[in-house]
Amino acid sequence: xxxxxxxxxxxxxxxxxxxxxxxxxxxxxxxxxxxxxxxxxxxxxxxxxxxxxxxxxxxxxxxxxxxxxxxxxxxxxxxxxxxxxxxxxxxxxxxxxxxxxxxxxxxxxxxxxxxxxxxxxxxxxxxxxxxxxxxxxxxxxxxxxxxxxxxxxxxxxxxxxxxxxxxxxxxxxxxxxxxxxxxxxxxxxxxxxxxxxxxxxxxxxxxxxxxxxxxxxxxxxxxxxxxxxxxxxxxxxxxxxxxxxxxxxxxxxxxxxxxxxxxxxxxxxxxxxxxxxxxxxxxxxxxxxxxxxxxxxxxxxxxxxxxxxxxxxxxxxxxxxxxxxxxxxxxxxxxxxxxxxxxxxxxxxxxxxxxxxxxxxxxxxxxxxxxxxxxxxxxxxxxxxxxxxxxxxxxxxxxxxxxxxxxxxxxxxxxxxxxxxxxxxxxxxxxxxxxxxxxxxxxxxxxxxxxxxxxxxxxxxxxxxxxxxxxxxxxxxxxxxxxxxxxxxxxxxxxxxxxxxxxxxxxxxxxxxxxxxxxxxxxxxxxxxxxxxxxxxxxxxxxxxxxxxxxxxxxxxxxxxxxxxxxxxxxxxxxxxxxxxxxxxxxxxxx
Amino acid sequence: xxxxxxxxxxxxxxxxxxxxxxxxxxxxxxxxxxxxxxxxxxxxxxxxxxxxxxxxxxxxxxxxxxxxxxxxxxxxxxxxxxxxxxxxxxxxxxxxxxxxxxxxxxxxxxxxxxxxxxxxxxxxxxxxxxxxxxxxxxxxxxxxxxxxxxxxxxxxxxxxxxxxxxxxxxxxxxxxxxxxxxxxxxxxxxxxxxxxxxxxxxxxxxxxxxxxxxxxxxxxxxxxxxxxxxxxxxxxxxxxxxxxxxxxxxxxxxxxxxxxxxxxxxxxxxxxxxxxxxxxxxxxxxxxxxxxxxxxx
Ligand SMILES: Cc1cc2nc3c(=O)[nH]c(=O)nc-3n(C[C@H](O)[C@H](O)[C@H](O)COP(=O)(O)OP(=O)(O)OC[C@H]3O[C@@H](n4cnc5c(N)ncnc54)[C@H](O)[C@@H]3O)c2cc1C
Ligand code: SF4
Numbered sequence: 106x107x108x109x110x111x112x113x114x115x116x117x118x119x120x121x122x123x124x125x126x127x128x129x130x131x132x133x134x135x136x137x138x139x140x141x142x143x144x145x146x147x148x149x150x151x152x153x154x155x156x157x158x159x160x161x162x163x164x165x166x167x168x169x170x171x172x173x174x175x176x177x178x179x180x181x182x183x184x185x186x187x188x189x190x191x192x193x194x195x196x197x198x199x200x201x202x203x204x205x206x207x208x209x210x211x212x213x214x215x216x217x218x219x220x221x222x223x224x225x226x227x228x229x230x231x232x233x234x235x236x237x238x239x240x241x242x243x244x245x246x247x248x249x250x251x252x253x254x255x256x257x258x259x260x261x262x263x264x265x266x267x268x269x270x271x272x273x274x275x276x277x278x279x280x281x282x283x284x285x286x287x288x289x290x291x292x293x294x295x296x297x298x299x300x301x302x303x304x305x306x307x308x309x310x311x312x313x314x315x316x317x318x319x320x321x322x323x324x325x326x327x328x329x330x331x332x333x334x335x336x337x338x339x340x341x342x343x344x345x346x347x348x349x350x351x352x353x354x355x356x357x358x359x360x361x362x363x364x365x366x367x368x369x370x371x372x373x374x375x376x377x378x379x380x381x382x383x384x385x386x387x388x389x390x391x392x393x394x395x396x397x398x399x400x401x402x403x404x405x406x407x408x409x410x411x412x413x414x415x416x417x418x419x420x421x422x423x424x425x426x427x428x429x430x431x432x433x434x435x436x437x438x439x440x441x442x443x444x445x446x447x448x449x450x451x452x453x454x455x456x457x458x459x460x461x462x463x464x465x466x467x468x469x470x471x472x473x474x475x476x477x478x479x480x481x482x483x484x485x486x487x488x489x490x491x492x493x494x495x496x497x498x499x500x501x502x503x504x505x506x507x508x509x510x511x512x513x514x515x516x517x518x519x520x521x522x523x524x525x526x527x528x529x530x531x532x533x534x535x536x537x538x539x540x541x542x543x544x545x546x547x548x549x550x551x552x553x554x555x556x557x558x559x560x561x562x563x564x565x566x567x568x569x570x571x572x573x574x575x576x577x578x579x580x581x582x583x584x585x586x587x588x589x590x591x592x593x594x595x596x597x598x599x600x601x602x603x604x605x606x607x608x609x610x611x612x613x614x615x616x617x618x619x620x621x622x623x624x625x626x627x628x629x630x631x632x633x634x635x636x637x638x639x640x641x642x643x644x645x646x647x648x649x650x651x652x653x654x655x656x657x658x659x660x661x662x663x664x665x666x667x668x669x670x671x672x673x674x675x676x677x678x679x680x681x682x683x684x685x686x687x688x689x690x691x692x693x694x695x696x
Numbered sequence: 697x698x699x700x701x702x703x704x705x706x707x708x709x710x711x712x713x714x715x716x717x718x719x720x721x722x723x724x725x726x727x728x729x730x731x732x733x734x735x736x737x738x739x740x741x742x743x744x745x746x747x748x749x750x751x752x753x754x755x756x757x758x759x760x761x762x763x764x765x766x767x768x769x770x771x772x773x774x775x776x777x778x779x780x781x782x783x784x785x786x787x788x789x790x791x792x793x794x795x796x797x798x799x800x801x802x803x804x805x806x807x808x809x810x811x812x813x814x815x816x817x818x819x820x821x822x823x824x825x826x827x828x829x830x831x832x833x834x835x836x837x838x839x840x841x842x843x844x845x846x847x848x849x850x851x852x853x854x855x856x857x858x859x860x861x862x863x864x865x866x867x868x869x870x871x872x873x874x875x876x877x878x879x880x881x882x883x884x885x886x887x888x889x890x891x892x893x894x895x896x897x898x899x900x901x902x903x904x905x906x907x908x909x910x911x912x913x914x915x916x917x918x919x920x921x922x923x924x925x926x927x928x929x930x931x932x933x934x935x936x937x938x939x940x941x942x943x944x945x946x947x948x949x950x951x952x953x954x955x956x957x958x959x960x961x962x963x964x965x966x967x968x969x970x971x972x973x974x975x976x977x978x979x980x981x982x983x984x985x986x987x988x989x990x991x992x993x
Contacts, residue, residue, distance in 0.1 A: 149974075150974045150975075151945075151950060151957070152945050152946065153941075153942070153945035153947045154946070154950060154952075157947075159804060160799070160803050173802075173803050173804075174803065176804075178923065179926075180923060180925075180926020180929070180930065181926055181929055181930060182902065182929050182930055182932065182933030182934075183933075184937075235993075248989075248990065249984060249989055249990050249991055251981050251982075251983075251984060252983055252984060252985050253981060254980055256982075256985070260985055270985075270986065271991075272988065272991050273991055273992065273993045274991060274992065274993050282991075283984070283988075285991070290989070291981050295981070296977065296978075296979065296980065296981025297979050297981060298977065298979050299975055299977060299979050301975065301976040304976040304977045309977065313977025313978075314977050314978040314979075314980045315975055315976060315977045315978065316978065324976065324977065325976070326976055448980050451978040452978065452980050457985075473969060474944045474945070474961075474963040474964060474966070474967045474969050475941045475944040475945035475946075475963060476941070477944070477967075478768075478941060478943070478944040479937050479940060479941040481940075482767075482936050482937045482940045483937050484933075487895075487898075487899060487902065488895050488898065491895035491896075491899070492896065492898075492899040494902050494903070508936065510766075510767070510936070510940075511767060511768070511780055511891060512780050512891075514768075514940070515769065515784075515966070518944070518967045519784065519966050521967065521968045522967040522968055522969050523968065545923070546923055547923055557923075
């Protein structure tokens, strides 16, 4: 019998695991995918080897890459970008760590208070969340992003838009700024040389501007795992969780098992109350099933897998909201082409942003060639100049929106990948019951019936659709201001990678799965701590900081409710995840 | 665009047999998926199928050449046929067709329970297009058309490489867009289309209420039926995106054993990406915007 079993070692699970391990609880962390303990041996810097969703080392599938990935049903042109493995989808994220907008929390009384998704706010206030933001920001640590050429150009565009520069952590209104990133600032030779002989740790510390965030951060070369620049959880929370005894008084290291696919959450009736009692998982390699019991079970499998596990476990869904209310920021993609050098594929994927509550935001995103080409062809608007698929919006960009394809794409990219500036359009999108995860009618895989992710992108709320058009126009304005010769709008089909709120926490029992403490309403001792627990799409900010802050709060609630403990976030000083004691212990463990 | 020709819904024994096998409980899941090697040889297959298999493989490759040239045109014959070619290397030089075939045959985790009925449904559609396979006198007379070859394979209960139904889909659409594409250079109707016609073929696949969806839907029993139209919309987008990703990536020159590149990828040369190869870092750090290295509330 464990104290706590956490399902999933992605963005959220390791946070709960680390926090409770620090309090001396016996925590088992189960991860469906690979461990990637030796990135210098397992990873490269190549897009197909890394990012091919079928065969890459970053995919949703078991460790053995000769076995197919786990397939999912998407009944529309869309792409759900989930990863399995220790670190989960943070393995290839960009570490952008803005806070959620205050307007998405209960009690917000700003002048624009009625312009957010007012029916789906967080069930507590922004000021209650602030200590948890600060806690995670200190642990990561989150720092102001260093500027490269692509950011300089983004700022040049933003400077033409009559907006202030944000110089606080909290976003109070439309503004632009460098990202606050969970990325260590460059130190020593990092960012100052391209000579690989000069880029070994500790001569170089922090971000070397290599530009391979999407292929996984293992830099600077020779650094201990917990001092790699990008703070994906495999480089931050997981190292802390497995070394808790060396940095927390009374801490107990987490046991982490990879290739362990949880197929069932078990429950029993205690005094007439449905209560979680343990889990069954399947070993991907041997196919063997294992069962363990625990006092508390935490689901952290992400927005798509948690609903699936819920359904496959036969858990109750009295209000029908399991899997519903999925938000994705209904992204769009704008490409500006320039005469001059932009530095687009260098440095952290994104280090500059523009926030525009209550509409959404923009950020620059640099990509290498194949991903860049993929991003230019993912469209709901047909092929530019050929057909529009019933859409093809026109506006302050050049020509109709749509795919850049064939000769047009080739000409654009042949002009030089470092003559482009690409901007992600982020929509403040509403929680809608129709956007959801169900179980698919397609055949089950070895872990049970598979999830089906439905997004009705053309039938989203008026507010969501308007917000997207508004932000797309702002993106064009920014690119023109920066001096783009041509601006293309792709009108992305749903690229679902900022995932939120499919098992949402809410005030009302009619449209939420979790109570305001993070425990499921239907099953006691069962908590959810990852992006699916978020109440809404946050107004547009990248979700992981808020998700981890919420997971920290949930860890406190678990400790208080079921282990007679006291909350700690307001009392204690957090230990930073780069702490040398962790590095030393990782070395002893061969990690 | 020509109106879609209404397609007769001929019942094929093959289809019935395949549907029965696919939906007959228990063994729904993906034999080839879990164990691709099993599908390679099967001594019990009738010899006609052994003849058909390479023919269909050649057809699939040809069709996918038409697709990848569409994604990244180059100086090759397929790009010239589509009347959108280019002097610099394109998808053929980048090995993008091998990329697609490798993905479709070994890695697209797509259940037989769907691939088989989709293929069977395509056979119905193809039967009326009059596509014949040129230069294949070796085949018995009753197998000399595409639909018959397909049907033989379906009847054989052999796991179908996914590139076959994908090629079938593209070719069926090709003949809808341009009925004359049943004859001409190359093996496949899709590869015979102009660039604009290829775009039209995709328009038909992506269109929400396309006849194709109606045609295919009718072949599926519940509960799979509801999945098919959504799936086609997904497949239409994914073929384009994936072909493009493959054409600009390093697949063809990557050695998985050494994890090194044998040559510089076409996509890198084309775009000027990292001229001296992979790096440990770049000297691109300018400073901090307005000199600010940290912020507080
Ligand atoms: C390209 C890209 C860039 C991004 N950039 C940013 C960014 O800059 N900033 C930001 O905030 N966010 C970013 N995101 C989003 C970020 O990755 C997610 O917010 C975060 O990873 C979500 O954490 P999660 O725990 O909810 O899910 P995940 O990270 O997906 O983790 C879920 C984990 O659970 C495991 N799992 C699932 N089911 C089971 C099961 N049944 N049994 C065992 N294990 C299971 C999975 O294998 C996975 O490891 C980006 C995403 C992508 C795709
Ligand atoms: S750009 Fe920086 S953060 Fe990104 S992978 Fe390279 S070193 Fe890591």
